[in-house]
Amino acid sequence: xxxxxxxxxxxxxLMSVGHHEASWRLPESDPFANTSVAHFKNLAxxxxxxxxxxxxxxDSPVLWNNVGRRPAGTLEPTVLLxxxxxxxxxxxxxxxxxxxxxEPFNLARRFASLDHLSGGRAGWNIVTTAGVDAARNFNLDxxxxxxxxxxxxxxxxxxxxxxxxxxxxxxxxxxxxxGVWGDxxxxxxxxxxxxxxKVEGAxxxxxxxxxxxxxxxxxxxxxxxxLAARYAEAVFTAQQTLEDAQRFYVDLKGRARALxxxxxxxxxxxxxxxxxxxxxxxxxALDAELDRLIKPEYAKRQLAQTLRVKPExxxxxxxxxxxxxxxxxxxxxxxxxxxxxxxxxRERLTVRxxxxxxxxxRGHRTFAGAPEQVADAIQxxxxxxxxxxxxxxxxxxxxxxxxxxxxxxxxxQKRGLFRTEYVGTTLRDNYGLPRPANLNLGRxxxxxxx
Amino acid sequence: xxxxxxxxxxxxxLMSVGHHEASWRLPESDPFANTSVAHFKNLAxxxxxxxxxxxxxxDSPVLWNNVGRRPAGTLEPTVLLxxxxxxxxxxxxxxxxxxxxxEPFNLARRFASLDHLSGGRAGWNIVTTAGVDAARNFNLDxxxxxxxxxxxxxxxxxxxxxxxxxxxxxxxxxxxxxGVWGDxxxxxxxxxxxxxxKVEGAxxxxxxxxxxxxxxxxxxxxxxxxLAARYAEAVFTAQQTLEDAQRFYVDLKGRARALxxxxxxxxxxxxxxxxxxxxxxxxxALDAELDRLIKPEYAKRQLAQTLRVKPExxxxxxxxxxxxxxxxxxxxxxxxxxxxxxxxxRERLTVRxxxxxxxxxRGHRTFAGAPEQVADAIQxxxxxxxxxxxxxxxxxxxxxxxxxxxxxxxxxQKRGLFRTEYVGTTLRDNYGLPRPANLNLGRxxxxxxx
Numbered sequence: 001x002x003x004x005x006x007x008x009x010x011x012x013x014l015m016s017v018g019h020h021e022a023s024w025r026l027p028e029s030d031p032f033a034n035t036s037v038a039h040f041k042n043l044a045x046x047x048x049x050x051x052x053x054x055x056x057x058x059d060s061p062v063l064w065n066n067v068g069r070r071p072a073g074t075l076e077p078t079v080l081l082x083x084x085x086x087x088x089x090x091x092x093x094x095x096x097x098x099x100x101x102x103e104p105f106n107l108a109r110r111f112a113s114l115d116h117l118s119g120g121r122a123g124w125n126i127v128t129t130a131g132v133d134a135a136r137n138f139n140l141d142x143x144x145x146x147x148x149x150x151x152x153x154x155x156x157x158x159x160x161x162x163x164x165x166x167x168x169x170x171x172x173x174x175x176x177x178x179g180v181w182g183d184x185x186x187x188x189x190x191x192x193x194x195x196x197x198k199v200e201g202a203x204x205x206x207x208x209x210x211x212x213x214x215x216x217x218x219x220x221x222x223x224x225x226x227l228a229a230r231y232a233e234a235v236f237t238a239q240q241t242l243e244d245a246q247r248f249y250v251d252l253k254g255r256a257r258a259l260x261x262x263x264x265x266x267x268x269x270x271x272x273x274x275x276x277x278x279x280x281x282x283x284x285a286l287d288a289e290l291d292r293l294i295k296p297e298y299a300k301r302q303l304a305q306t307l308r309v310k311p312e313x314x315x316x317x318x319x320x321x322x323x324x325x326x327x328x329x330x331x332x333x334x335x336x337x338x339x340x341x342x343x344x345x346r347e348r349l350t351v352r353x354x355x356x357x358x359x360x361x362r363g364h365r366t367f368a369g370a371p372e373q374v375a376d377a378i379q380x381x382x383x384x385x386x387x388x389x390x391x392x393x394x395x396x397x398x399x400x401x402x403x404x405x406x407x408x409x410x411x412x413q414k415r416g417l418f419r420t421e422y423v424g425t426t427l428r429d430n431y432g433l434p435r436p437a438n439l440n441l442g443r444x445x446x447x448x449x450x
Numbered sequence: 451x452x453x454x455x456x457x458x459x460x461x462x463x464l465m466s467v468g469h470h471e472a473s474w475r476l477p478e479s480d481p482f483a484n485t486s487v488a489h490f491k492n493l494a495x496x497x498x499x500x501x502x503x504x505x506x507x508x509d510s511p512v513l514w515n516n517v518g519r520r521p522a523g524t525l526e527p528t529v530l531l532x533x534x535x536x537x538x539x540x541x542x543x544x545x546x547x548x549x550x551x552x553e554p555f556n557l558a559r560r561f562a563s564l565d566h567l568s569g570g571r572a573g574w575n576i577v578t579t580a581g582v583d584a585a586r587n588f589n590l591d592x593x594x595x596x597x598x599x600x601x602x603x604x605x606x607x608x609x610x611x612x613x614x615x616x617x618x619x620x621x622x623x624x625x626x627x628x629g630v631w632g633d634x635x636x637x638x639x640x641x642x643x644x645x646x647x648k649v650e651g652a653x654x655x656x657x658x659x660x661x662x663x664x665x666x667x668x669x670x671x672x673x674x675x676x677l678a679a680r681y682a683e684a685v686f687t688a689q690q691t692l693e694d695a696q697r698f699y700v701d702l703k704g705r706a707r708a709l710x711x712x713x714x715x716x717x718x719x720x721x722x723x724x725x726x727x728x729x730x731x732x733x734x735a736l737d738a739e740l741d742r743l744i745k746p747e748y749a750k751r752q753l754a755q756t757l758r759v760k761p762e763x764x765x766x767x768x769x770x771x772x773x774x775x776x777x778x779x780x781x782x783x784x785x786x787x788x789x790x791x792x793x794x795x796r797e798r799l800t801v802r803x804x805x806x807x808x809x810x811x812r813g814h815r816t817f818a819g820a821p822e823q824v825a826d827a828i829q830x831x832x833x834x835x836x837x838x839x840x841x842x843x844x845x846x847x848x849x850x851x852x853x854x855x856x857x858x859x860x861x862x863q864k865r866g867l868f869r870t871e872y873v874g875t876t877l878r879d880n881y882g883l884p885r886p887a888n889l890n891l892g893r894x895x896x897x898x899x900x
Binding site (some may be wrong): 022024025026027029031032035037041060061062063064066067068069070071072073074075076078079080082083085086087101102103105106109110113114116117133136137138139140141167171172174176179180181182183184187197198199200201202203204205206293295 | 472474475476477479481482485487491510511512513514516517518519520521522523524525526528529530532533535536537551552553555556559560563564566567583586587588589590591617621622624626629630631632633634637647648649650651652653654655656743745
């Protein structure tokens with residue numbers, strides 16, 4: 001193996017009782033943990049014990065599928081993370097929020113608020129939200145086109161950056177003697193007029209400890225990669241093979257460089273579903289037990305929806321049908337579609353086998369093994385230039401996160417690959433990124449008006 | 451005094467370092483407390499020590515005025531209250547949010563989340579948000595008309611109620627053995643199509659401990675009172691005289707009764723700014739010291755804006771100009787406008803005197819006195835049918851809330867007017883209101899489709 005300087009980054013992707021869709025059926029699992037703040041506080045504390053960079057919550061403003069299959073309904077991430085901020089001190093708090101179904105002023109405000117109340121630990125996973133079901137919860141009949149959603153996302157981020165920079169860091173004065181609380185000349189209203197948004201005034205929150213939340217992105221379509229290259233500081237991605245992950249890594253770093261960015265300023269974290277046992281055999285036994293608990297009729301319906309076919313077109317004991325749509329016919333979750341079809345074709349999986357592979361990570365890489373093997377897998381991808389770190393997706397929670405923190409993290413620490421103590425106090429400190437300077441995008445307007 | 455059965459209710463209205471606009475200039479005050487979660491945690495704990503029903507945060511999605519005058523910028527209330535939920539157990543958590551600048555799905559979700567994570571302590575103060583400055587942060591050039599904002603508010607609440615009732619209380623099953631997490635037949639999508647909103651799907655949060663947040667309203671215009679009579683369970687209101695407060699109380703209870711509601715199911719809480727001293731003289735000295743710290747040029751500019759006149763039309767040492775607009779020419783904060791003009795005319799106040807009176811409570815009643823006198827004032831209005839309780843607005847925080855909790859609350863408790871322990875666990879329990887039944891408004895649609 002080649003030596004690679006520096007250390008890797010680890011994010012814990014929290015999802016009710018685990019990423020495996022059948023995890024809630026295990027005897028150890030609380031089936032109602034999806035709405036339990038005590039459960040999530042426990043997870044955040046475990047992750048912080050392991051010195052992880054951050055915890056992360058996915059989100060979509062829609063009730064997916066039926067409620068029979070698995071724990072349904074989730075607490076809104078910015079609100080839940082505000083509650084987790086109170087029981088942690090160092091770990092970053094990354095919330096997913098949609099640019100398609102929010103207004104920039106409201107969302108920029110909530111993230112600035114979360115950054116203030118966590119002492120600089122907020123991150124925003126920027127999503128455009130696929131699926132017509134979400135659109136129909138927001139006055140629309142049809143899902144806006146993929147390219148439209150990404151154009152709106154870019155303008156949404158631009159407006160948000162103007163809002164976060166609408167207060168100079170030195171605008172608050174607190175001058176009691178002269179009775180001047182703040183300096184009006186250090187307020188820079190965006191006065192933004194664009195294709196999707198008109199936003200006139202400054203944010204009603206002073207600039208926050210990090211300046212603004214860490215910007216995270218997770219879409220891997222062409223539009224998604226362009227957005228990430230322009231704005232993202234961390235990227236979550238689903239990659240099944242080392243070669244695909246390396247290709248994605250080189251591609252995205254290259255796009256960032258082409259836009260004049262330091263490729264080191266964008267951290268790439270593929271997902272990994274670590275199924276951990278004391279021995280390799282125990283890990284595989286847990287994996288098999290989880291797959292056994294999947295109800296195939298539910299999973300087939302979900303797979304059919306992802307593939308845009310009817311459930312009856314899928315035969316559990318046969319391979320996928322040959323005539324599936326091509327990626328450019330897919331509106332939303334484009335790259336995930338291609339990943340799933342490629343996985344099935346490459347390994348000639350039956351529908352039942354494919355369901356087992358997806359049940360754990362929904363397209364993310366599952367790796368079952370003893371702690372040393374999991375650490376090896378992580379080290380290998382990191383050293384081979386496929387990752388700056390990993391988005392850790394425990395199949396069962398809390399036990400899978402505990403196993404990772406107690407058994408895998410110490411091995412990575414012993415090898416010098418992962419921190420043994422937090423340095424700094426903010427989420428950007430954890431990822432080794434600088435606090436963004438205040439560009440005061442409204443400054444020229446103020447000067448011109450004077 | 452007449453005897454009145456039952457006990458009164460007390461809400462603590464939290465605002466950075468206090469409701470008096472000059473409070474931040476006192477030596478004791480942290481001028482940057484407006485963004486300090488530690489400050490707000492301290493306030494919530496003090497209020498809970500006093501067994502108060504709830505704490506409340508006002509809000510508007512706009513940076514008001516200039517930042518010179520007083521602490522500017524506030525953390526978004528739902529996020530801040532989620533953080534306060536973790537350091538309290540009993541006290542209600544009421545957040546203001548606008549129906550004009552939010553989408554029902556997002557807001558209903560956040561309040562359901564706050565209700566889950568606080569164990570049933572969430573409340574929503576429903577506002578329609580006055581002021582063109584807010585409109586210009588949300589793609590609009592002009593403020594929507596008052597009646598339009600209220601029509602949208604009513605539909606917004608209807609949609610929210612459908613969303614909160616879109617899960618039967620018994621929809622989650624957690625049946626591990628059969629692998630059935632929830633009962634799809636107990637999910638009732640709103641399928642709402644109205645004048646302002648189309649919302650198709652069920653909420654992605656199960657029904658919360660309270661069913662839905664306590665509904666609070668604070669507008670006292672005719673439209674505002676109609677909305678309150680229809681939906682509100684608690685009403686905050688600004689009243690300067692006993693007679694006005696009694697008239698408002700009778701009016702609103704009558705409107706509720708006319709709509710078929712039990713008048714006892716809507717609690718009316720006028721604001722009171724208690725300036726508390728060990729003696730009456732000490733209280734008046736604090737009041738005078740606070741007024742002395744007001745910068746009249748800032749306050750005059752603000753008053754001019756409220757009155758829709760130019761600052762130069764106001765003379766600090768003269769009464770208000772005679773020719774001011776009538777209430778029906780005012781778009782937003784209508785009743786507050788009338789209250790301020792009436793106060794000035796009734797007491798023949800100079801602009802300087804009016805500024806002093808408004809500096810403490812912005813139109814709410816200020817009462818300076820020793821603890822017994824404050825308790826008497828509260829008891830008197832309550833017994834005279836002017837209030838079911840009070841919205842307590844300490845002029846200085848935390849000291850004004852500490853003084854109220856340590857010196858006024860024990861007197862009210864000794865007189866049997868206020869609880870000595872919390873009974874029940876939810877915000878509605880504190881206000882003596884029942885948990886709303888699930889009306890399952892989508893049930894008929896489901897039945898019809900079968």
